[in-house]
Amino acid sequence: KQEVTQIPAALSVPEGENLVLNCSFTDSAIYNLQWFRQDPGKGLTSLLLIQSSQREQTSGRLNASLDKSSGRSTLYIAASQPGDSATYLCAAFALNDYKLSFGAGTTVTVRA
Amino acid sequence: KAGVTQTPRYLIKTRGQQVTLSCSPISGHRSVSWYQQTPGQGLQFLFEYFSETQRNKGNFPGRFSGRQFSNSRSEMNVSTLELGDSALYLCASSLGTSSSYNEQFFGPGTRLTVL
Numbered sequence: 001k002q003e004v005t006q007i008p009a010a011l012s013v014p015e016g017e018n019l020v021l022n023c024s025f026t027d028s029a030i031y032n033l034q035w036f037r038q039d040p041g042k043g044l045t046s047l048l049l050i051q052s053s054q055r056e057q058t059s060g061r062l063n064a065s066l067d068k069s070s071g072r073s074t075l076y077i078a079a080s081q082p083g084d085s086a087t088y089l090c091a092a093f094a095l096n097d098y099k100l101s102f103g104a105g106t107t108v109t110v111r112a
Numbered sequence: 113k114a115g116v117t118q119t120p121r122y123l124i125k126t127r128g129q130q131v132t133l134s135c136s137p138i139s140g141h142r143s144v145s146w147y148q149q150t151p152g153q154g155l156q157f158l159f160e161y162f163s164e165t166q167r168n169k170g171n172f173p174g175r176f177s178g179r180q181f182s183n184s185r186s187e188m189n190v191s192t193l194e195l196g197d198s199a200l201y202l203c204a205s206s207l208g209t210s211s212s213y214n215e216q217f218f219g220p221g222t223r224l225t226v227l
Binding site: 032034036037041042043044045046049080089091100101102103104105 | 116120145147154155157160167168170200202204215216217218219220221223
């Protein structure tokens, strides 16, 4: 069974600082890994999808890396802004159970 | 292109009642997945439908059921509601081709409160 862990659970940084969010998973046999953003009481917004054959994916200020051998993914957010305040979730799609397994998320607060 | 829509957005029910939630996927998407999100358990997979067939199922009791229609719209039903069923229910759609996994897009969710 795939287990996904996100550390830390919460993070507070001043505006302009770069953010580094960590995600680890136990089963390296994955199709891909997806990063989401969730605002309070809302649904999930897809940020980046990394296929198992890829090492990283970039979109604007966001960059996500994937290391299947170590079971880790990292989301980098450059030059953080107050609007980046949200909960960030990673989810791995495992080959063995063919479904998305989510981490508990990292709640980010960017202070103006 | 319209996103994933879910109705209703909010529901209040009492214990023992049943409820039906609806999800309309992005046009062209054939896979619909349902998730339950609670503060204690996080996001948990309920089931996935592809071309009107349940393709995968999570570890939930039989009170939770779903179906998918020929236009890919999906409904989930919870019978004999319990207090612990209070949660945000999220639906996600994807192209869902059988040989590969595609990016999942989520709806805004239905907030169910059981009193």
